[in-house]
Amino acid sequence: MPDCYICLPTCDNCRPKMVTCPACGKPTLIDLERCPLCREPIPDEARAAAWDAWRATHAPGE
Numbered sequence: 001m002p003d004c005y006i007c008l009p010t011c012d013n014c015r016p017k018m019v020t021c022p023a024c025g026k027p028t029l030i031d032l033e034r035c036p037l038c039r040e041p042i043p044d045e046a047r048a049a050a051w052d053a054w055r056a057t058h059a060p061g062e
């Protein structure tokens with residue numbers, strides 16, 4: 001996890017991360033327990049996949 005949280009709106013670490021809700025196919029915030037649109041819980045697998053995708057495009061040196 002990034003070690004800063006909402007430090008700057010332009011900070012790439014703190015920018016909201018999106019995950020695609022498998023139930024309705026809409027992007028939603030990765031931090032949310034449930035999709036605000038269809039009220040389905042976001043599965044850990046979808047969250048993990050979104051994190052992997054985010055890591056793949058950020059901090060390639062780590």
Ligand SMILES: [Zn+2]
Nearest residue numbers: 004007011014
């Ligand atoms: Zn930050």
Ligand SMILES: [Zn+2]
Nearest residue numbers: 021024035038
């Ligand atoms: Zn949904």
